[in-house]
Amino acid sequence: MVRLFSLAALSLTLLQSLVTASPFPCLNGHCSYTRANLTPEIVARELGPQLSRNSSIFGPDDARWVEATTRYQEYNRPHISMVVEPAREDDIPKIVKYANKNSLDFLTVNRGHSLSGFNGNFSGIQISMDLLRDITINKGGKTAWFQGGTYDQQVIDELFEQGYVATTGSCSCVGMMGPGLGGGHGRYQGRYGLISDNLVTLHVVLADGTAITVSEKSHPDLLWAMKGAGHNFGIVTSFELNIYPRLVDTWYYRNYVWTQDKLETVFEEINRFHNNGTEPVDMAYEVGVYTMNYSVSSTEAVIWWSFAYSGSQEDAQKYLTPFDNIEAVSVEDGNVPYPEIPGRTGSGLDDFVCSPGYDHMVAQVGTFTWNVTTQRQVYDLFNQKIQEQPAMNRSSVTMEGYSTEGVRAVDARTSGFPWRDAYNHLGFITIAYPPDASLDEFALEWRVQHRDLWNQGQPGRLPTTYVNYAWGDEPIESVYGYEPWRLEKLRSLKAKYDPHGRFNHYNPITRG
Template structure:
């Protein structure tokens, strides 16, 4: 995801099923956590350790490695981890799962800890930490790459680029690859090559009972369908193969604009023309914007930042950008960068504030087809009203992601569990109440009001949609997994087949945990 939009990305490689929809994400934090007897790390070390590879580790809260291993992007409704197990090799994971099952212990898999949803707050047990499994290998003859579960976006982009290849990734450097892929996986390459999930070839998966299998179009094809869009509910991906493509665009042109409140209506009218209701040329990586406070521009009203990414030269991009130049922006910045630097342009590089861990994020999201200009004005005015009342929330961001979608639309809607191929635009609200400010409830209300405006702007004919990787935890199952009745029926049937005891029940679950 682009820049100021790192929030998405959801680094939990695996996780576990979904919970029921609640009015407020705080409901999950307040619900009883599934009971788990105290779990001394010493007993796990003694019982499990001898069965694992020599590089595996098992430790508890007293270990010096604990803070790094349990650190998360989202500090609201965090999982209750009692013991961390770090596999040394992929083959350790089936052994860990079988041990947990034999001893009645809940397990939860994490690669980068970027999960946003409050549903993970109901976990209590062993964290399987796959961050050390980062191997990336390229098969040039087959035009594929094999990635282990801990591989991050920036590592994948860098390794492939050095060999003359690209693939579909998210746009936030610090997020893992497999977590977003299991929920679809949006990114700058999607206009040309489709979602991350569209480029998967095969998955090495550990099922809830500890069985290791390979899942592909020809091996467990029913699970192959489910894993691409609802995969967090079905198994642990230990590694996966995906398509790669020769680099054909050596340099990307970007142009950054700064606008103010007077530009709202003309800006969004031009953006609707630019995106052309899902017909933006895939030569464009997309156009991405944010409402936020910038004191150097205004201390009383939100500033509007917009970034355009083009796979080519400034001269070729100029015609499509001339109407934005004509709006009279406050400032303009531009340049050319390789694909490896796009995350830095989008302010989502490794050292960016958006990759900073341990913040409370109060979020909301919606999928749109076009921008409702009237609603965008209402959102802008609401932003100013809320920040005027609670200045400590001046860092709140309303993020607008407008990727090219041609490659996404090539995928058949019925071909995978990902149901939202007609979402042309992704919206994201992120408020970060300071510690001990008591502003969580205020931020929750603002987030819901924002979501309501986004969805109302789509009209009565279109129901709310939720990109599962951006879900906060209160959204309906239908909005995440599809309104067609057959979709949830199929997912529930597969859940009963592959995870009948609901071991994977913590990440936007299809089958909610019992209270």
Template sequence: MKIEKIAATFFIGSGVLFGTITAWSLSDLQVPSALGGPLPNSTKVVGPNTSDFREATERWDTYLAPNIEMVVEPGHEDDIPKIVKYCNKHDIDFLAYSGGHGSTTTLGSFDGIQISMARLRNVTIDPKGKTAWVQGGSTGGSVINHLWDHGYVTPTGAAACVGYMGLALGGGHGRLEGLYGMVSDNILQFNLVTANGTAIRVNKTDHSDLYWAMKGAGHNFGIVTSAQVKIYPRGPDKWYHKAYTWRGDKLDAVFNALNQFHGNGTTPVGMGVNTGTFLMMPNITKEEPVIFWLFEYRGTAEQAKPLLAPFDSIEAVAVDARESTYPQLADTPWICTAAQRIITTAGLQTYNLTAEHQIWDGFKRRLSKNPKLTHKTIIIHEGYATEGVESIDRASSAYPFRGDRHLMQFQGTIEESNLEADMWEWANEVRNQWNAGQPQRTPSAYVNYANGRETKEDWYGHQPWRLAKLRDLKARYDPLNRFRFYNPIV
């Protein structure tokens, strides 16, 4: 639905409208009770001609981004059912927005109203210190900082800027999963607005079937206004961060050490992050990419030392080591900037050295033939301790890939449109090489990293019962498929 129709029909009551929605006079829009009564003044409408619109619609990945005609920022959770019902009545598509990190190309089919959760970021700790209520617009950083300051932690994503709830709906990987499982594993109940605008509470006893679906496929079923999550004592005051940079001649040594370190899913639970990338670092060399690997340990340098000894023995061209607090580790604004990104992903159990050599050689080949492709391309090997993830019954949630121990991601930034086809070719090549390195396994695409071009089985599991169950729930809770823009199950 185009802005002319939206502007002519959509408004927020109470006589307060923020900014100019169109060139028309807003005083001519007389619809004071369309949402069933006035909403609080804290609710805000942001139109495309306002100064706030660009910031309100910013996205991490701008490639095939949704077309946002107007933004509504509810000031209270109770406003959201009214907004959804209004959109349904007037056949307006709507899309919930938390941190703006959804990067799938399926979002490119959206054209309508963005329901921004930016004003719903409260985190409220239960007096007993066992749980907290997190509102739907909270970022990972707002959750981490509030809990840490009060002596607690809960699993979140690794970067502070990423929305907490959107990540949780797809499962949610992060530093604490070795201890406590994924983000979604720690959600006890959801306050959810369904496709028809009904507000319900979803947990193990109420709508238990939907509770299962929300933890891994939740983008398909509703808007989470808040959730109750488990929290834990925060533990050590310091984490140890150590990053190595190696040249390509160390590739075999590095990946042999990594496979031995990770074992058969036995990465020490305190090693919250063990993630590496192939990327260009011109300050070190312009002739080839480098291997950059980061470890983050929940404890002191002395405690981490024996775990990192195999990597210390591999000669590096640069090493960065320091102790940090947990919130400081998540404060990584340089990885949260907007760009047009082409992404492919795969899930692995171990690293295949043949595949890694092929990927490395492909990077060098493109550096030689078309260096513009490689300038801001990173090939990510994302790893966490997985004991807490693998210890949970695989049938207990819609998240299907608890056996994946490494999340792989090709991430290519295209600064010129003529690079698009070549970047897709490279991205698909790398994904195929990762998957070819584990021929005994079916492909998987972590739904939060998926690009929208994979199969639905790659997102939601190759066991036939999984998609069958999700589609049955979809028919019951969203028969008109209102939530269809993020890697949809139908």
């Protein structure tokens, strides 16, 4: 009798252990025993036959591993046990269901450009979208379908060739849906709004592996949430996006390099140019950077500033004359087809901003106007830190300014994006260096000092954080909005569509 009781207790303990390890029902018998030590070979044998031809499952011993798992952000990188590369969209529900049945976390990766400092909290399968990059323009040319693996430069090139443009991010190498699910600032936002404002239909795989269509007619509540907080809710396997006729064949750009003694004058002119958010729609994007340029100085960072105008030099000149009057070290300019603009203005595929393999400590702020005194303090801190740690000489402080007319034209209550009227500019620091744990504490301290300076330069304003530039330690309200109704709605939808927090690996609404 004692022996029977002991066996029963042992069985109960084992059952409780298995239930804890596997939060989802085991529908095919695979969870009869713990699956914690699944190898890529086992998964390939079990899951592989369920996937379409040309899909792949591989681990660290495969020749494709390094390229598949290389990330822009190397600091605190996720722990990937294997890569699953689906060849078709309908493979993804099968992958998610298999992962759930076997207590495996999954992380969907397009271009691996996440800036978060908390990627290391993840351990599990990487679902790679590399093979899902088809683009199909719909009849009539009003919208197009994009698979979930498409990225900015690919979209810009293919649409331009066929006479169209679309709202994309400003950086060539970033996937479309990475920024798109968080709003998506870009060069066409002044005319057409954010990437998310142009989403018509989404094909989404939910946390339980169910594939659904999300639109104004089907799951409109989820469409609202995906337009600004979408990383929390599902995997977008493809999406229908508004596209627009190519109105001009060439854009004009002008890049200036100024020395630090021109700093106050530059920011005074930038503030006048923006005029509290009334900058011209066609002067679509301007960006400034504090960066080391050793051909100019080995001890003082330069101020590099770039303007991109949708049209001719003649039309752009009236906006640029005040900046021409500031003596520059160098000026570069030209009229080029729109697909060349990212590469000419510092965010092309070959620019450092697209170089993987570095640690990036990031801090970000939104602001209506640049506090000139604060900008001097930020510059001086940047200069000081680079001199103390020369290994960080690829670091930069970036000040982005977009035309905002198209963004503000959309009713703020109609999407999960919370910041339509909260800032005209985005500022962020990227403290970049080859991975070296001995430098991390220095960089993390600098990151906080920098963020504090920017926020102290805006007395009376609550901090705002663009989710796509978030580090992960910011207050939730600063990322998803201070309006109580907005967070309540997002959390309610999170409980409805992702009750177990399977999509909690990137700036989650619910933490812990």
